[in-house]
Amino acid sequence: xxxxxxxxxxxxxxxxxxxxxxxxxxxxxxxxxxxxxxxxxxxxxxxxxxxxxxxxxxxxxxxxxxxxxxxxxxxxxxxxxxxxxxxxxxxxxxxxxxxxxxxxxxxxxxxxxxxxxxxxxxxxxxxxxxxxxxxxxxxxxxxxxxxxxxxxxxxxxxxxxxxxxxxxxxxxxxxxxxxxxxxxxxxxxxxxxxxxxxxxxxxxxxxxxxxxxxxxxxxxxxxxxxxxxxxxxxxxxxxxxxxxxxxxxxxxxxxxxxxxxxxxxxxxxxxxxxxxxxx
Amino acid sequence: xxxxxxxxxxxxxxxxxxxxxxxxxxxxxxxxxxxxxxxxxxxxxxxxxxxxxxxxxxxxxxxxxxxxxxxxxxxxxxxxxxxxxxxxxxxxxxxxxxxxxxxxxxxxxxxxxxxxxxxxxxxxxxxxxxxxxxxxxxxxxxxxxxxxxxxxxxxxxxxxxxxxxxxxxxxxxxxxxxxxxxxxxxxxxxxxxxxxxxxxxxxxxxxxxxxxxxxxxxxxxxxxxxxxxxxxxxxxxxxxxxxxxxxxxxxxxxxxxxxxxxxxxxxxxxxxxxxxxxx
Numbered sequence: 096x097x098x099x100x101x102x103x104x105x106x107x108x109x110x111x112x113x114x115x116x117x118x119x120x121x122x123x124x125x126x127x128x129x130x131x132x133x134x135x136x137x138x139x140x141x142x143x144x145x146x147x148x149x150x151x152x153x154x155x156x157x158x159x160x161x162x163x164x165x166x167x168x169x170x171x172x173x174x175x176x177x178x179x180x181x182x183x184x185x186x187x188x189x190x191x192x193x194x195x196x197x198x199x200x201x202x203x204x205x206x207x208x209x210x211x212x213x214x215x216x217x218x219x220x221x222x223x224x225x226x227x228x229x230x231x232x233x234x235x236x237x238x239x240x241x242x243x244x245x246x247x248x249x250x251x252x253x254x255x256x257x258x259x260x261x262x263x264x265x266x267x268x269x270x271x272x273x274x275x276x277x278x279x280x281x282x283x284x285x286x287x288x289x290x291x292x293x294x295x296x297x298x299x300x301x302x303x304x305x306x307x308x309x310x311x312x313x314x315x316x317x318x319x320x321x322x323x324x325x326x327x328x329x330x331x332x333x334x335x336x337x338x339x340x341x342x343x344x345x346x347x348x349x350x351x352x353x354x355x356x357x358x359x360x361x362x363x364x365x366x367x368x369x370x371x372x373x374x
Numbered sequence: 375x376x377x378x379x380x381x382x383x384x385x386x387x388x389x390x391x392x393x394x395x396x397x398x399x400x401x402x403x404x405x406x407x408x409x410x411x412x413x414x415x416x417x418x419x420x421x422x423x424x425x426x427x428x429x430x431x432x433x434x435x436x437x438x439x440x441x442x443x444x445x446x447x448x449x450x451x452x453x454x455x456x457x458x459x460x461x462x463x464x465x466x467x468x469x470x471x472x473x474x475x476x477x478x479x480x481x482x483x484x485x486x487x488x489x490x491x492x493x494x495x496x497x498x499x500x501x502x503x504x505x506x507x508x509x510x511x512x513x514x515x516x517x518x519x520x521x522x523x524x525x526x527x528x529x530x531x532x533x534x535x536x537x538x539x540x541x542x543x544x545x546x547x548x549x550x551x552x553x554x555x556x557x558x559x560x561x562x563x564x565x566x567x568x569x570x571x572x573x574x575x576x577x578x579x580x581x582x583x584x585x586x587x588x589x590x591x592x593x594x595x596x597x598x599x600x601x602x603x604x605x606x607x608x609x610x611x612x613x614x615x616x617x618x619x620x621x622x623x624x625x626x627x628x629x630x631x632x633x634x635x636x637x638x639x640x641x642x643x644x645x646x647x648x649x650x651x652x653x
């Protein structure tokens with residue numbers, strides 16, 4: 096039998112492995128290598144340029160965090176923009192909020208969306224929801240002329256290299272801020288506090304140049320190297336724990352494997368070394 | 375060059391890997407296989423029967439949690455018993471509390487203690503502290519005649535198989551409860567909510583048969599499979615968030631990479647699926 100194993104290892108040789116049963120999709124898009132394979136341990140898995148994006152078994156650890164924390168911290172999120180997130184997991188979570196009239200997904204790579212619709216239906220199940228608008232566009236261009244249009248913007252990007260690189264710049268963050276309505280909130284994946292300390296030390300000071308309120312929340316993600324992840328919470332006027340929509344949080348929690356109001360609040364209590372990283 | 379890699383994979387092929395530079399110690403004790411090796415990514419690493427116990431780079435994620443949460447929840451912990459924990463990391467943390475007059479380490483395997491003193495000095499540095507008493511004994515026997523002797527008991531065991539198996543029984547937990555003084559607290563590592571759901575579902579109902587108060591706290595540990603770990607908090611009279619010794623927590627936090635009072639409180643906010651696991 097062929098013993099095929101996917102491993103995502105850091106330069107110094109630490110990381111996460113899983114045995115591969117079968118490759119379902121593998122192609123080079125205009126932007127990156129897109130692979131979907133099946134594993135016994137983690138179900139179906141999406142990688143981009145060989146880096147772990149999501150697995151069927153643990154995708155909710157990531158998607159519930161990036162979505163429900165900013166969404167429940169907003170009083171009435173009607174229009175939401177998701178940047179990246181072509182697998183559809185983030186918009187699936189956003190659409191659990193009945194305040195949402197429209198969620199726009201701006202993903203640069205149409206191949207990711209098409210492949211996930213076909214091979215990761217449990218994650219991509221809301222990509223054809225009538226409240227979702229899928230734009231296959233470069234978010235860096237897309238955002239430029241959007242002024243005061245969104246209540247919540249979620250940056251569900253790859254790492255700050257390759258196609259995702261331009262999503263980690265002061266110019267881009269400034270445009271995101273201007274695309275937010277008054278009282279708007281931006282959340283962005285901000286890498287691993289264990290593996291990507293350099294990237295976090297680069298990202299948070301940039302965010303602080305743009306947003307008066309910048310905070311960080313963290314949580315476990317088994318399939319990511321180091322198993323521990325962070326997200327930035329940014330706004331012009333909303334502090335992370337100023338407000339939680341109790342009723343909506345309660346309703347959404349019933350549809351979630353992780354998210355609940357107490358867990359939401361607890362995410363902002365950071366380890367000493369993470370406080371240092373985001374200074 | 376020899377490309378040697380340590381991988382701890384679950385039966386279905388998911389887990390954590392690291393490249394090995396050099397083996398420093400490898401021997402079969404009376405109880406288990408003891409290995410210490412050096413890695414570029416994680417520093418020196420201890421495994422028992424091939425399972426990851428601790429690494430120099432991320433050991434504090436585990437040791438700070440199992441120690442400071444029960445210790446700061448106790449009003450005046452003078453006598454502490456650590457069961458297992460032969461690497462010395464847990465007693466190192468316990469000894470950061472100046473209330474402690476004596477910490478007894480009861481480890482079944484003298485080879486672990488000796489090897490860690492020699493090869494993992496950053497972790498085993500307090501094994502010769504005059505406030506520490508090292509007993510190379512089977513905790514199952516040791517605990518039997520200890521009645522109302524300890525303020526805090528920490529079960530820093532291996533998994534519920536091999537030498538650690540007898541540390542996950544109703545009889546053992548009953549003896550631990552009886553070894554606690556009034557107002558005493560027991561904390562025990564309780565496996566991974568991601569990988570060891572079966573073990574958690576077995577352990578918590580057993581604990582509830584013995585202790586009127588049983589709760590769970592969780593946190594990340596990069597080098598453990600799944601990167602996410604849990605500990606049980608048990609007591610006859612103390613609820614986990616009834617009390618935190620603010621002054622001691624503040625003092626200890628200054629000596630820690632992770633622990634602080636807010637993080638302590640936040641550990642007890644559990645994901646929905648973990649609440650189900652420990653019901």
